[in-house]
Amino acid sequence: MKQIRELVMLLLLVLCSKLTATSAGSMPIRKWKPEDSYCLSWRLGVETNSVRAWRIVPNQCLRYVESYMMLGQYERDIDLIIDQVMDYVNHDVVLSNDGFDAWILDVDDTCLSNLFYYQGKRFGGDPYDPKGFKEWALKGVCPAIPAVLRLYNKLIEGGFKVFLVTGRSEATLGQTTLDNLHNQGFLAYERLILRSDEYKGMSGIAYKSEIRKKLVGEGYRIWGNVGDQWSDLQGEYIGNRTFKLPNPMYFVP
Ligand SMILES: *[C@@H]1O[C@H](CO)[C@@H](O)[C@H](O)[C@H]1NC(C)=O
Numbered sequence: 001m002k003q004i005r006e007l008v009m010l011l012l013l014v015l016c017s018k019l020t021a022t023s024a025g026s027m028p029i030r031k032w033k034p035e036d037s038y039c040l041s042w043r044l045g046v047e048t049n050s051v052r053a054w055r056i057v058p059n060q061c062l063r064y065v066e067s068y069m070m071l072g073q074y075e076r077d078i079d080l081i082i083d084q085v086m087d088y089v090n091h092d093v094v095l096s097n098d099g100f101d102a103w104i105l106d107v108d109d110t111c112l113s114n115l116f117y118y119q120g121k122r123f124g125g126d127p128y129d130p131k132g133f134k135e136w137a138l139k140g141v142c143p144a145i146p147a148v149l150r151l152y153n154k155l156i157e158g159g160f161k162v163f164l165v166t167g168r169s170e171a172t173l174g175q176t177t178l179d180n181l182h183n184q185g186f187l188a189y190e191r192l193i194l195r196s197d198e199y200k201g202m203s204g205i206a207y208k209s210e211i212r213k214k215l216v217g218e219g220y221r222i223w224g225n226v227g228d229q230w231s232d233l234q235g236e237y238i239g240n241r242t243f244k245l246p247n248p249m250y251f252v253p
Contacts, residue, residue: 031067039064043248049230054251057124065123065248069115075147077246082147085226085243086154092241093223095159102190102220103155104212104239106227107166107177109247111152111186112142124249137168140176144184148226148245152186161190161220165211165232167204167252170194204231204252212237 039061045051057065068074095101105111117136118124155162164186168177174194181192199207208231212222216237225232225239229252233242 031071036061036064036067043068046248046251047244047246052230052251053253056127057122057248059125062122062125065125068248069118069123074246078145078147081243081245082151085151085224088224088241089154089158096221097159099161100219100221101160102215102222103160103162104215104222104225105148105152105162105164106229106232107164107168107181107192108142109145109228109249110226110232110245111144111148111164112180112184113145114142116143118249121249128250134172137173137180138176140180140183142180142184144186149185151226152189156188160223163215163220164189164192165208166192166194167207168194169200170196204229205235208232209235209237212239 039058042051042058042061043065046054093101108114114133114136117133121129121132152162164181166177168174177194178192181189193211195202195207199210202210212225213236216222222237222239224241224243226243226245227233228245228247230244231252233244
């Protein structure tokens with residue numbers, strides 16, 4: 001009798017967990033499946049900068065990208081890249097400690113995560129929405145990406161001058177971005193550089209190249225440069241090493 005009761009309880013539990021799992025969202029996240037293989041190829045193309053200027057995630061990859069972002073692989077990929085950065089910093093960089101050893105970090109989806117925002121945009125299935133993004137950014141609640149914060153602290157402790165360079169508009173998002181970085185533990189960087197009016201409308205590559213050119217003109221040696229977009233890492237004065245973080249949700253030219 002007791003065994004039967006236990007069995008019934010167990011069945012009920014299993015049933016309940018199934019029900020809650022499928023009712024949590026309209027589309028439950030599911031594990032990797034063999035039919036994702038096109039999407040694996042697509043993502044490889046994106047990350048190697050072979051697939052460019054894409055506007056939205058292909059329809060058949062919406063679920064794949066959601067799973068990639070939410071089930072841990074995204075974080076694992078970031079951790080691996082950051083480990084590579086750490087190796088480079090530990091073994092290859094020879095600091096002069098004259099105050100001109102510099103490092104460049106991008107902000108959006110490098111220092112700060114917009115994953116919660118993009119969750120509401122079908123993880124890149126919806127086209128870029130400048131108004132929506134601005135509203136989100138103005139909340140100032142983007143969480144730090146833990147591995148990048150770890151790197152950041154190491155760079156600061158190591159004596160690098162860290163420059164945070166972002167395409168965010170200085171006029172509208174300057175203060176919020178400053179506050180958000182602060183509340184997430186990004187303290188003691190050398191400069192936060194936002195897009196001022198003179199760079200309005202410029203491509204990411206051109207704008208960020210101009211900024212880096214100025215820094216090099218001031219005498220800084222850019223040892224490394226980390227971003228989630230190829231446009232963070234291309235153009236002029238890109239730095240001695242560049243590191244691309246994964247981002248299959250959007251493309252910035
Ligand atoms: C770093 O890059 C600069 C500019 O390209 C170059 O002059 C310098 O030799 C590089 N340093 C190392 C250690 O590779």
